[in-house]
Amino acid sequence: MLHRSGFTGTVGTVFGLLALLLWGAQGATGAPVTRTAAAPASPHAAADDTCAVRAPGASPTAERAVAAACAQVAADVWYTWGGGHGPQPGPTYGMVDPSDPASEHDPQRLGFDCSGLVRHAYAEATGSDILNGVADAQYYTHRAAGRFTAAQGLDPLVPGDLLVWGTPQHIHHIALYLGAGRMAEARQSGTKLMVSDVRLGNGYYGAVRIDPGPVAGPVFRTWGAGVWTKARPSTAAARVYAFPGPTTIRVECQKHAETVTAEGWTNDAWSYLPDYGAWVTNIYIQGPAWLDDVPTCTT
Template identity: 55%
Template sequence: MKISDTRRRTSAAFLGASVLALSAFLSAPAHAAPAATCGVLAQGASATAQAAVNAACSQIGVWYSWGGGHGATPGASYGFYDGSDPDSLHDGERKGFDCSGLVRYAYAQATGKDLLNGTADDQFHSSQASARFSAAQGSAPLLPGDLMFWGKGHVHHVAIYLGGGQMVEAFESGTHIRVAPVRTGGDYAGAIRINGSGTPIPPPANGGTTFETWGTGVRTHRTPSVNGAVVDTFAGPTQVSVQCQQHAESVTAEGYTNDIWSKLADGSWLTNIYIKGPASLPGIPDCGGSSTPPPANGSKPFQTWGTGVRTHSEPNVNAGVVDYFAQPTTVNVVCQAHAQEVTADGYTNDAWSKLTNGSWMTNIYIKGEAWLPGVPTC
């Protein structure tokens, strides 16, 4: 009797333990599997690239935040609502990085220089690229530290290749910086390898300033006019050395209108529409000798403030983004209007300014009064 009771109690205890173990197994979270390794997962990368990988991996688990990482200096920062994704509504409370902010930080840590400030599209066209790889090449030729991009026509995402078919990325609002398998399908646009020396490419010896063009089949002309003789044709994005700029023939292309042309090192002219940057290139003198070209179309020049400031196709933060100012710049304001009320950086204002390229910017980010003096109503 005692032996039987003992067996019964032992069996009951074993059964109870088994049920608890099974229950724990069934309730274990799906992500309980070991996390993917973040680090340099292949050989051949430069010391700079390896350092960039390690810097990005040090941020695993940090929030994705739209606009994060685009402060005055590289590093995590609070983002803001992207205007469309509900998951982005709290990005202003999340200190972290968006995809290009993470890449900027990683290479700044690796080189000690802010080489990659700007959007993913800016980084794709960076003059710091020492090699480029097409989408058709996939990930086979890539080394750790290479930057992978997505977007057709306009690049919208970037990640850092680790090797072994893995990458580290700031993916989207509501998620954290993570390791993920590479994605070379869909709108994968290709990859670049950053200059392994970690030093900026020096400016041209002729005293010009290097800018990057965009678009395909872009022509330069003998005179600042589309009717001038064609000097050169750029099949894709190209580095150009700009000597000076001036107002000349007004051109409308790709949804933009601009009458400013840049004179290149070879003496040819290129409409500023196809040069990445604001309508009037910052720091470039007027070809007539003045330090700042006169504003176009009766507009008035103003200085912006803040970082990661966007202009929109309509006076509304939900309208399409036309331009992105990573740092303060000069804009030419044509007119202003009362439209959507915006609250940002401690200010509230419903005044918007229309710029010479037709885009709109909230007056919050234009230095001056809430309603700009001397600027007419649109």
């Protein structure tokens, strides 16, 4: 026997369902709902976990660099401290990082650290080892086509740009931008290469765009270790960055300024390095005291 209370509840449920269906068909305002087809996916769209070029604007070289890095992500390669810094680009066994207990297995893991992955990606893209060095050297590369500050955010960036974290004195992490706020990175010991959200703030310093073509401006080699560049052509000026060892630099111009005596030499010539936004005494640049084919600074 069906009790009245059960019948009433059943009828109420039926009418309630009908009301919901009618409301859904017309929308909250009573107007008919128009169903539209979903917009076609962008050719650069990708699932959140997919490593790929995710935005337009990159050069063919930058897109090849992203593809090379993403191939390593897809291969489930390990982060390993010091990995990727062998005689040739490519994965290598790592080392123990004395400051990171998670690195204890890195000597048994074939992989990359952050700059090793960047080195490999651009070597694959260009056929030449153009970014051989740690994160500092890669950010301050003389092959920069453009530089972007943290304050500019991600809007001016395109896939293949290199994102960095740290300070002018020490860049401690580097990653490849994919577009749409995502990046490919070798992050830390105990993890695999990964796709991550770009971590703005938290030490984000800016980005650099790589130009694999001919370098604009005179290029020289430095010598010495721990050589500081300065905010002005003076030994009393603020320190900007110290070369850990000999490196390649691009010189924009030179001028006579404070006389410096160091390493048994005395010179008043200073060179402006556009990639560092800083000056260095010519004493530490290989060549004559006044560099050949370098113009005099006019400002």
